[in-house]
């Protein structure tokens with residue numbers, strides 16, 4: 106994978122305090138990008154930075170609650186002040202709740218839609234404005250899900266949020282083409298990846314162990330490599346969506 110043209114450029118990875126985001130941030134840092142990371146758990150972001158021996162000048166850790174538009178806007182202002190703006194945005198932050206359509210809690214639905222959809226839109230808008238202003242090659246990558254391609258049992262709202270990401274990928278592609286912008290948009294749709302996701306979804310460590318114990322699931326590092334693959338594709342080639350499952354996953 107040729108990541109040379111991205112060396113020294115600025116990436117923002119949302120939700121990098123655990124799981125896929127932490128692995129993607131590490132992958133981009135190792136590829137020579139300056140990496141801004143955000144999440145609510147600042148200490149976890151700093152653990153990621155320390156584990157890479159990165160300095161604060163190489164990895165910018167920001168405590169942000171993506172449910173707040175104001176927090177998102179101040180994060181982008183801060184990145185502009187420090188590094189001039191964002192060239193690569195990885196919209197990774199996201200969550201699921203086991204909150205059914207018939208008797209699920211509306212607050213849990215709202216959190217999924219706020220983070221998985223609305224925050225992704227606001228971050229995309231901010232980053233694309235930076236990319237247009239900077240005039241260099243830019244790339245937006247959405248972390249979607251296989252749940253954006255078929256609806257698993259009892260996950261109507263989570264799936265809806267990922268179907269929305271699928272629509273937002275194509276919507277942005279059309280807008281970028283209309284402007285002839287030097288910016289690509291890609292989506293990555295994994296099946297089960299072993300992270301904190303399942304424990305939070307089911308509010309149960311045991312349920313998560315059962316899901317991740319059935320067979321070899323995807324590793325967060327597999328996703329980090331996929332992000333680098335998408336970025337390293339030649340400029341004339343836009344990867345639109347990558348659907349990937351653990352080999353043994355049936356659904």
Ligand SMILES: NC(=O)c1ccc[n+]([C@@H]2O[C@H](COP(=O)([O-])OP(=O)(O)OC[C@H]3O[C@@H](n4cnc5c(N)ncnc54)[C@H](OP(=O)(O)O)[C@@H]3O)[C@@H](O)[C@H]2O)c1
Pocket residue numbers: 119120121122123124125126143144145146147149169170171172197198199200201220248249250251294295296297298299300301302303305
């Ligand atoms: N794991 C899977 O099987 C799987 C499969 C398909 C798709 N995905 C997608 O992959 C992405 C990453 O998930 P993961 O598996 O790596 O799960 P994870 O380990 O739970 O990571 C989720 C990340 O999102 C951040 N986040 C959640 N709510 C936030 C908020 N309000 N403000 C800021 N950050 C927030 C979390 O940080 P804080 O809690 O510190 O704020 C954390 O860093 C998600 O979009 C998910 O839908 C996961």
